[in-house]
Amino acid sequence: MTKLEDMQDLLTQATALEELQRVTENLRDYYGVNHVVYHWVNSVGERFGCGTYTTEWVDRYVEKDYLHIDPVIIGCFQRFDPVNWKQLDWSSKAARSFLKEASDYGVGSQGFTIPVRGPNGQFALFTMTNTCSDEEWAEFIETNQRDLLLVAHTFNKKALAFEEGVFNASTPQLSPRELSAMTLLAKGRSRAQAADEMSISEHTLRVYIEAARHKLGAMNTTHAVARALAMGLIVM
Amino acid sequence: MTKLEDMQDLLTQATALEELQRVTENLRDYYGVNHVVYHWVNSVGERFGCGTYTTEWVDRYVEKDYLHIDPVIIGCFQRFDPVNWKQLDWSSKAARSFLKEASDYGVGSQGFTIPVRGPNGQFALFTMTNTCSDEEWAEFIETNQRDLLLVAHTFNKKALAFEEGVFNASTPQLSPRELSAMTLLAKGRSRAQAADEMSISEHTLRVYIEAARHKLGAMNTTHAVARALAMGLIVM
């Protein structure tokens, strides 16, 4: 039995969001690393995280709003494939002081993070940290990268499944004309332009926008377009 | 040597976007299926695709704007994990007639599609189609799912690398206040409300919105928010 299958089994055994916490602990022990952490941000700003970091570090992280400083977050948000922390940009002063503080809290000297993206703008990170030499860490990554990618994928799938209600609960159905209208607005067309492209009067177009706004529970046109985009109802 | 490693080698050998086309053909022959297709849609509506579908079908697809009808696209846009086409919603009339037409063009009776998401709202699909029984197809998926997930990932990584300029060139950097402003607008706040929440005057807020609009190359506020969202610069 390969490591991969063991890990997938651990994950599929989980029956609640809280159990994912235990899975991270099992993964940590299994791979013999300092920490294993999984956390996400979805389209409406809700957050969830689990992992083996100390609560002190997590609290400090939240308190100091390190989400907007952490080069791991910033770097992974812009890239597709997994990243060894050594490859990130630690040149800014804020980043270096953050790194030092993280080290003080026992995060470890090495890190490896896999960005995972789901529907509706969901963005999650699966991270492993350890204390070892650069060479050892590079070898660890080389050896386990593929397995970890699949584990991260399964982890996110599981987390999404638990939160299914949160995501799918309020996804209204827009009519074809309403979708066209929202799409054109998302593309930057004014009402007049959009009406022209749809070959209807601007009055009619406004009816669609209003209808879409109400269905989407939006405060204004911008909000409606943003929600339609975030919900994956339209594509620019 | 496993299938997986063969496939990864095929991919890493590719040195230009056009060569990905040949990789899809190799993959098709390797797995002995009807078609292998990879295509993406990015945040500003640019599209790229390669694969073994006939040009007739691709032309017809584009001409008829099937992008907005195809249940594979719609379904995958809402889900995270790979999907057997049999699991999708083919109940609408438009979907059924689309399926029939696709079948006439030799797409195949079975399909398996892996959604892949990258930074800046990039969304790609990696698809395999075949003509066989439901049971055979389910078994094929069961056997190759993990490998294919890694292949799809590598495929997208390669495609992204080739298009690096396209994506990174058009990803402006918004300042923290500009990001806050766009985020609040995406959440449906009016300018007055957003200014209030940011504890600044509405005049100042407007400066941020204008700056963000110019950086994003947007025609109006709605467009700017839509682009910021699609580019993954902000999260609602």
Add this chain to the structure above:
DNA sequence: CACGCCCTCACTATTTCTGGGGAGTTTAAA
């Protein structure tokens, strides 16, 4: 066949947004 939903068009008044200006302070990077 009725019912609901979609598509189309119209009017009015009020509120909000847009697109130009200019100008000073603070912060961070080179």
Add this chain to the structure above:
DNA sequence: TTTAAACTCCCCAGAAATAGTGAGGGCGTG
């Protein structure tokens, strides 16, 4: 240290969006 960028505030005129209401024809389901 210098320099660029970010942050903050202000004015004005015109364009656009919003919130109501109303009304008629079409299409598909039960």
